[in-house]
Amino acid sequence: MNKVLLIINCIILTIGTCGAPLIMRLYFIKGGKRIWLSCWLQTVAWPINFIPLAISYLYRxxxxxxxxxxxxxxxxxxxxxxxxxxxxxxNYFYSYGVAKLPVSTNGLVISTQLAFIAFFAFIIVKLKLTSYSINSVFLLTIGAVVLALHSGGDRLEGETNKEYILGLIMTLASAALTGLIFPLVELIYKKAQQAITYTFVLEFQTLYCFVATVFSTIGMVINNDFQVILSIL
Structure with a gap:
């Protein structure tokens, strides 16, 4: 059963990781302007975790x-x-990057999160780095830098240099934050002083996704996104 759950999670993660940037980019290509809405949609499905949590509670x-x-x-x-x-x-930095960069450029720049994860993991949780991990992180990072320097021809028509560079910076900031978050989560698990069960992990994911959604909701309210959506409907 553990292997089945692992395979299912890997399939869902693969679909989400590959499909989400394409759908988000299509939204902006078709004239979408609401970056906070795109940010909000990344975590708004958090209530679905209540189903396995309820089952776990009844079982316990x-x-x-x-x-x-x-x-x-x-x-x-x-x-x-x-x-x-x-x-x-x-999520906001990532959404902004998707709005300004082609999917290929955005995907490769965001892959630099591996370098940030390795760096912060070494500092925060004292993860030992091997020659293989350092080599792979180095190659991915260099690839992202080369693409960023030679990707002027893949910009959208009408996009200014300032918008394009800002998109690169925002995407890189998202990668850095993601690289920080993973080691921090690992540190929390180490300091939890309790069993790291499937239920505990679900509770953790549900809460931080809820907080992230509230964060995005506040941004949408300030940016008047809800009024625009209601006017369209």
Whole structure:
């Protein structure tokens, strides 16, 4: 069952990772302008986690005589809120980059997150770096830099140099934040002082996605995105 769940998660992750940038880019190519809306859609599906969480709660209550609704401690709860804010900010940077860059350019620049993950993991959780990991991160990073320097011909018509460069910077900022978030999550797991169960991970993901969605919702309210959507409907 563990292998089946792993395969299912890998398939869903692959579809999302490959399909989401294409759909987002298509939205902007067709005239979409709402970056905060694109950011909001990245985490708005967080309530779906309530289904497995409810099943897990009923199972615990039936078999372990445990009626505890939430497994997270207050300390982990507050740390997760911080992760959610960082995720919301990363999502905005990423959405801005997709709005200004072709998918190929954006995809390769965002791949530099591997370098940031390795760097922050080395500093935060003392991850040992091997020659293979350093070599792969170096090649991916160099590839992204070369593409960024020689991709002037793949800009959209009418896009200014300022917008294009800002898109590169925003995408790189998103990669850096993502590279910071993963080691921070690993650190939280290490400091949790409790069993890292499937239910605990689901609670963690649900909370930080909820916080990221609230972050994006505030941006949409400030940018009047909801009024524009309602007027279209």
């Amino acid at each position: 209550r039936k078999n372990n005589n445990s009626s505890k609704l939430i497994l997270m401690t207050p300390r982990i709860f507050m740390a997760t809120i911080g992760i959610g804010i960082l995720q919301g900010l990363s």
